[in-house]
Amino acid sequence: MYTANEKRYGEMKYNRCGKSGLKLSALSLGMWHNFGSFDDYGNMVKMATAAFDLGITHFDLANNYGPVPGSAEENMGKMLKNEFAPYRDELIISTKAGYTMWDGPYGDHGSRKYLIASLDQSLKRMGLDYVDIFYHHRPDKETPMEETAMALYDIVRSGKALYVGISNYSPEETQKMSGILKSLNTPVLIHQVRYNMLERTPENGLWSVLEQEGIGSIAFCPLAQGLLTNKYLHGIPANSRAAGSSKFLTSDRITPGLVEKVGKLNDIAINRGQTLAQMAVLWNLRDTLTTCLIGASRPEQIIENVNALKNSAFTADELKAIDEILA
């Protein structure tokens, strides 16, 4: 049985999530890749325990993470039982439903039928009585938002989740869902959205809605799945996501134009005395983001990425230079 580092809360920063009572570690660990059926369980344990030892308290899942769908939750369940049993109250575990999970009309989207059944399945896979955050994973234009909101409200009332979140909602959808859930006294805790130096859409309206509604923010793919690191500067390494079987990062994304820009960003990172991965994490956290949701394929990456917090904030010139490279 693993014993956690006694100094785990010494270095990490904890940010208040919107206007809630909950604080989240500035970095969170996601289990979308490398925690599925075909991955090495020993490596998962090393990554999850390395993260916790560094003060990461928040672990993010979804019903469909794997492959096979559901297997990341099963592996998390194994780790919760084998490694983290004494630490449940020090952990924030989230899961989601909203994408296709099972066949037929009830295993997808945003109906009450799907959300409640899916969370029940997730809890079973993880061996938990409750998750800390349950998300609606993506907006559903066909289900009335009131129905999705009522399901989230009832999930919280039933004690199966402590807080609710939404993911991939537009600013307008976020505003509407926030209003409905506020009227039910179950405010949206957090919004999970793709945000990194290459993907800045949330700056066009989402951040201001979150601020106005008092909702926290968690950015996924802060390293653009590894593109915002130095690993693809000289080709595609064999042990990288782009070389593997993930359909979410294919080698055709790594174009000469992108490599040129990433090379210039890498020069700025070197001048700052950090790696590009570290600069990408710190850039994510430069403003008002609650937490930066990293992924990893090995524990060393988590250590490197958490160490980003030791470096100083950006100068206005550095931020301008980054904007110019990516314009």
Ligand SMILES: NC(=O)c1ccc[n+]([C@@H]2O[C@H](COP(=O)([O-])OP(=O)(O)OC[C@H]3O[C@@H](n4cnc5c(N)ncnc54)[C@H](OP(=O)(O)O)[C@@H]3O)[C@@H](O)[C@H]2O)c1
């Ligand atoms: N809500 C949503 O719709 C949604 C969608 C996508 C993701 N997410 C969440 O966001 C989490 C993170 O997504 P992500 O895994 O794409 O995040 P990411 O942090 O952008 O990419 C992680 C990948 O980058 C590489 N990497 C990490 N640190 C590195 C370092 N220091 N040096 C070099 N390479 C490094 C690793 O890939 P290699 O295999 O190449 O080593 C790692 O698996 C997911 O696990 C999930 O929880 C949510």
